Structure formats: structure tokens, C-alpha cells
Amino acid sequence: AVRWAGASIVFQGAMHSLNAVHRVGDQIAEPILLHRKETAAGARRKTGELLEQVGLPAARAGAYPHELSGGQRQRVMIAMALACDPRLIVADEPTTALDVMVQAQILRLIQRLVSEQDLGLVMISHDLAVLADTCDRLAVMYAGRVVEEGPARQVYEDARHPYGRALSEAFPRIGDPASRFAPRGLPGDPPDPAAVPSGCAFHPRCPVALDVCATQDQVLREAGAGRRAACVHVPEGAASGGAAATEDEAEVRSGTA
Secondary structure, three states: OOOOOOOEEEOOOOOOOOOOOOOHHHHHHHHHHHHOOOHHHHHHHHHHHHHHHHHHHHHHHOOOHOOOOOHHHHHHHHHOOOOOOOOOEEEEOOOOOOOHHHHHHHEEEEEEHHHHHEEEEEEOOOHHHHHHHOOOOOEEEEEEEEEEEEEEHHHHHHHOOOOHHHHHHHHOOOOOHHHHOOOOOOOOOOOOOOOOOOOOOOOOOOOOHHHHHHOOOOOOOOOOOEEEEEEOOOOOEEOOOOOOOHHHHHHHOOOOO
């Protein structure tokens, strides 16, 4: 089976992903017993090694989820994901509900494990700052489609698609007092997946939408070295550009609350 053996997942919200009536060690050992056909003693030994690998004492294998802190539970989820030596880990909002200090610890742990074990990592998050610091490349999705992709830090700092730009601008900038008092938001709500708007799905909420956006869907096009974006403001075959908006776009953006 691919699940847990070839690829594994770190679920969002460890408290709700772990079984409350089973000890965490038993939950880590389960995929080892199923996929590796280890003996019970071998699975227990491997479980202790995994817990120590993620920074927890092996003795915590006997704890129940409610006896652990949020950061410890997330470490247990990471240990479970590593149980069968997968080549790929999918991390779904792995730092949700964790305070900033614990979040930083979990992200450093993930980065270390990926580097040491040569793992592939797909991280899912709305926090572009986390992705920019953790991942090599970043893909921004809207209404089930990728609307921008490129080197993570470049997409975070200079998004070419209006939705990616809105996500980046949702973060206050250290040293910029104005960002604290004039946050930028998006009007409206995300579209119903069963009734996606015609044309570009983002156009009803886009501050720089043109008439053509309501009728013509935009495909991913070159938006710089190693970058693509699905936006009418990105010229076909653009080799660079997009760091600054067009004059019309800049006018609309400057008036956005």
C-alpha cells in the first residue's frame, strides 16, 4: 500500500487526528505492524526511536493524547508519518492552533527531518510566510485550480496573481506602522465549487478585474524565471515583469481598503 509506506500525511489538528482512547505509542506502531510486518517487540522499539527522533522521550509512548501538549501531539503525528520510512510527506496545516514559539519548533523539526532523510515534502497552508520559509516552491490555488506558482520566497514577496498578492498583504510588515492600521481584505466569499463563476473564478472578488476576466478563463503563463501565473495582467510569454503592477492596476490597488 502507498499510504504510510510510500507516502504519509501529517494531519491538521493533532488532537482531533489522534485516537483519544489509544496510547500514542500504539497508534505510531500500527502502520509498522501492518506494513512492515514487524513483531510487537520490534514495533515498540521502532516507536521509541521515532519519538526520540522528533524530540520526545520514548517513555511518552505510554501517554494518551490528552496528556500531551499541542506541540507534543504534533510531534507524535510527525513520528507516525515517519513510521514506515516514506519518500513523501504531505503536511496539512501542521502548525494550526500552535503558538508562535511552538510553531517555529515544529517547522524547524520538519525542515531537519526532510534534509536528513532526503524526503519529499508537500505542505498545505494559508500561511504564505510559513511556506516561504519552509518550501522551495509555492503554488497558490483558488477554487481548486493553481493560479500561480514559482520559487516560494519570490511568490511570497512579489506575487503576480491578485489572489496571491492579497494573501501576502494579509500579513503585517515589521517596521511598517501603516500595515497595522490599514489592513487589506477581499470582498465577497470563496466560490461554491458546484457553481464556479464563468471566466476567471477570482474575478468577482478581484480589485483589478477587467471585463474580459468575466468571460475568458486565464491559463498559467510565464511570469518570470521559473514562474507562472494565470492572470490577464501577466503578458503572454513574459520573461520578467510583474514586480510592479500596471498603471491601472496600481490605481485600483491604491484605493482598496
